[in-house]
Amino acid sequence: MKKLLSNSRFYVIGFVLAFVMFNFTMCPEKATGPSNEVSKGIEPAELKAFAKHAENAFLSGSKDSILSITYNEFAESCKNYLPDNPETLKKFGEALAGRKLIYGTPFYAEYEITINGEKYTLAFAQSGDGIWKIARF
Amino acid sequence: MKTRNIIMLIAGFATYVALHFASISYENTKSHTTFNSEFVKYLEKLMSTKDPFDLGFQLKLTDNLNKLKGQGVSNLGLFESTTGESELNLTPGEWIAHGGMSADEPEVPAAVRHFFDPKGLKDGKKYLSNRGTYWEGFYPNPGIDAIEWALGDTPKGEANKLSAKNGKLYMLQAIQEPDPQKKRQLLAKAWRCFGEVLHNLADMACPPHVRNDSHAAPFGLSWGWAFGSPDPYEELFNPSWIKDYADGQPDPFLLENIQKAKTIREVHEQLALFTNSNFFSGETISGKGYSTIKPLNGEKEYSSPKLENLEYVEEEFTFYKVFPSGRRVKMAKDKGYFNSIFRNRGYPYIDKECVESQASELIPNFMVSAMKDLALFMPPIQVTIKKIDYENGKIAGTVETFKTDEYPNKVSYNGEVIVFIDSKTYKVNCTDGNFEAVSSKSELEKAKKIYAYIDFNGINFYSVQQQSSQYSHLKQFYCNFYASLSGSSSNQKYHFNFDFTSNQIFWDGNKFSHSSKTSSNNSTVEKKIYVEMNPFKKNYVQKINLNEIQIENEFENGYDLNDTIEFHLEISDNNEILWYSEILQWIRISTESDFQKVLKRITLAVVRRVPIYDDKNKVVGVKRETEYYNKIDYTKEWNFLISLTK
Known part of the structure; x- marks a missing residue:
């Protein structure tokens, strides 16, 4: 019990540290001077893990693997034009490795990828149950 | 430091970071509170330029002197059993913001009753019916639409304790409540209700909420998948845009309808119809794109908007719509890598750029609708x-x-x-x-x-x-009376004329007095007038005192035979009957009943010196005869002729 209390103290310190960092070490909303910084929201660890999972699914070249981690509604539509050619899918997977987060929330994330110099966007989402899926590409 | 301690430190840090960021996008703790609080700021900024006397009111919604104690949500939860309330002490503006958040609490019931389809596309149902086969297996469909819930104006809506209906009731109770503390408690409830009403209004400006497009469930709900995928507009919406676009031009046609609205329901329905008819949600896009596009959510197609009716810019893979506000809004894009056969055009989607573009059109319309909501919610x-x-x-x-x-x-x-x-x-x-x-x-x-x-x-x-009225510009004052003597042997008529012009009137604020004396060989006339106008009711008379003494000079055989006629009139008006016309420069007493109401005293004293003659018809003495009239005979014809009796 004593150990637990001792450890809890570090938990609280960590929490307070983050609070201080986020609230007292950042510029105020009306900071003077121009700022072109665009908020990208968040990219939780679960999302990052799923993005890697999706990348691997494309790299596997398996259409079924991709569709299995895609929202049903979109899968119904995209299964008709998602190619069977593994090379094309792999190319998308390779591009996904270099994804850039445009904006992320606890439920939704939009990424940008580049293939042959052309930019495309795709989105991952989860429905509140923590299970991330491909929303569109 | 031991590894275990470091892990705990990181865990504590990570917990805060997770909590900090789990509050972004169109959900209750951030977007809706921002919508409401930005609306309050927008309103106060707008009203700060207005004269409260013109409006009849002045908003003090963010004044810390107006803190109101009441029950508010202090513990967010998925269900009623896991949601907690405690006493909060907030300004009305903060209660409005709080209502924006609390309307989504508890979150699961809120997630299914915050939909309103103005077109009732699915069998006339306006409540959420999309994906009903999935989630209704876990949670019973309350079959209530968002507006009836928020307003509480239907039997089903009455279940909402924080509806507009109850909010107005609290307002009325606060008006009648004499105890200041209880009054404040009632107002706390009323403003929280209004915050919840605005939450609904913001939902009516959010496409998935008005197009029967079920989307993500509350965070942490294990069967959240049943609600379907999150909507891009709701998720990619950045609350900071509310401030950026609040001042934008609203849709002129919607604005006209909003201005005409006499009920909060009308405002919400109009905004819902505008959003429904002009915007896609993520899964209700339809029309002719690179091919025929059907809604992903499996429901029927709305008649508008339609892809084929939008402007498509090939180089940008973007569908645009020009709104009557003048904005050219990005409605959807369809660039897709896997559709190279169709020149890289895939299934249309709404990305963050589209969301911001659409928000720039929707936010100003929310703002004007919210203003109307407040005007209707505020007790008159x-x-x-x-x-x-x-x-x-x-x-x-x-x-x-x-x-x-x-x-x-x-x-x-x-x-x-x-x-x-x-x-x-x-x-x-x-x-x-x-x-x-x-x-x-x-x-x-x-x-x-x-x-x-x-x-x-x-x-x-x-x-x-x-305002105290100015009278110094009135340069003429004219009073004209005719009086006949009823019951008098002579039946004589007297004329009393008070006619003063600019060089004779010297106003002292709202009053002036003047006296004059004119003499001729035959007579002497002395006049006094005192006029008091109502200082705050322009050109209304407060008081008039008139006094006139006429002496007709007549001497005979050394005897003074002068007749003296003394007229005195006092008028006092507290009922705003007597009005001075600046054009005609007179005060007209139209009816005898009006005269009765303002008359305080009237007297006419006629003192005659009657000669006493001897047998040679020579004046040898004088006899005084006095007639005193102080009543008015109202039975006689009234035509600016006062008939006086004794």
Whole structure:
């Protein structure tokens, strides 16, 4: 019990540290001077893990693997034009490795990828149950 | 430091970071509170340029002096059993923001009753029916649409304790409640209800909520998948845009309809229809794109918008729509890598750029609708100064509501009223809508302005400002009386004429007095006039005193035979009957009943010196005969001719 209390103290310190960092070490909303910084929201660890999972699914070249981690509604539509050619899918997977987060929330994330110099966007989402899926590409 | 301690430190840090960021996008703790609080700021900024006397009110929604104690959500939860409330002490503006958040609590029931399809595309149902086969297996469909829930104006909606209906009820109770503490508690509830109403309004400006497009469930719900995928507009919406786009031009046609609206329901339905008809949600895109596009959510297609009716810019893979506001909005894009056969055009989607573009059109329309909501939700309180009684130094007035469609019953105010006489304040009690402040005649006469207001803990309601009127420009004053003597042997008519022009009138504020004396060989006429106008009711007469003495010079045989006629008239008007026409430059007393109301005293004394003759018809003495008339015979014809009797 004593150990637990001792450890809890570090938990609280960590929490307070983050609070201080986020609230007292950042510029105020009306900071003077121009700022072109665009908020990208968040990219939780679960999302990052799923993005890697999706990348691997494309790299596997398996259409079924991709569709299995895609929202049903979109899968119904995209299964008709998602190619069977593994090379094309792999190319998308390779591009996904270099994804850039445009904006992320606890439920939704939009990424940008580049293939042959052309930019495309795709989105991952989860429905509140923590299970991330491909929303569109 | 031990590894275990480091892990705990990181865990604590990570917990805060997770909590900090789990509050972004169109959900309750961030977007809706931002919508509501930005609306309050927008409103106060707008109102700060307005004269409260023109509006009849002044908003004090963010004034810390107006903190109101009430029950608020302090523990967010998925279900009622896991959601907690405690006492909070917030300003009305903060209660409005709080209502924006609390409307989504508990989150699971809220997730299914915050939908309103104005077109009732699915069997006429306006409530959420999309994906019903999935989630209804876990949670019973309440079958209630978002507007009836928020407004509480249907039997099903009555279940909502924080509806607009209850909010208005709390407002009315607060008006009638004499105890200041209880009044504040009622107002806390009322403003929280209004915050929840605005939450619904913001949902009506969010495409998935008005297009029967079920989307993500609350965070942490294990069967959240049943609600389907999150909507891009709702998820990619950045709350900071609310401030950025609040001042934008609203849709002129929607604005016209909103302005005409007499009920909160009309406002919400109009906004919902606008959003439904002009925007896609993520899964309700339809029309002719690279191919025929059907909604992903498996429901029927809405008749508008349609892809084929939008402007498509190939180089950008973007569908645009030009709105009557003048904005060119990005409605959807269809660039897709796997569709190279169709020149890289895939299934249309809404990305962050589209969301921001659409928000720039939707946010200004939310703002104008919210303003109308407030105008309709605010109790129609009228503070009126009914009477300024100079003689007794009293100011009397009323505070009550007038009837509107939202408030069909009149109620009277109980509580404090502040009466201002120039910079001096009188705090008086208003009971059942009536108040009276006691000052003094001299103070009221000197006062430049008089008004009253009530501090309704968030809104101050003002009376019309009674400004002291200027009369120095009135350069002519004309009074004309004819009096006949009823019952007199002579049946003589007398004419009393008071005609003063510019060089004779010297105003002292609201009054002037003048006397004149003219003599000729035959007569001497002496006139005195005192006029007092109402200082705060322009051109209304307060008091007139007229006095005229006519002496007809006549001597015979050394005897003074002068007849003296003395006329005296006092008029006092507290009922705003006598009005001075600046064009005609006269005061007209139209009816005998009006004259009766204002007449205080009228006398006509005729003193005749009657000669006494001897048998040679020579004056040898004088006999005084006095006739005194102080009544009016109202039975005689009234045509500016006063018939006097004894």
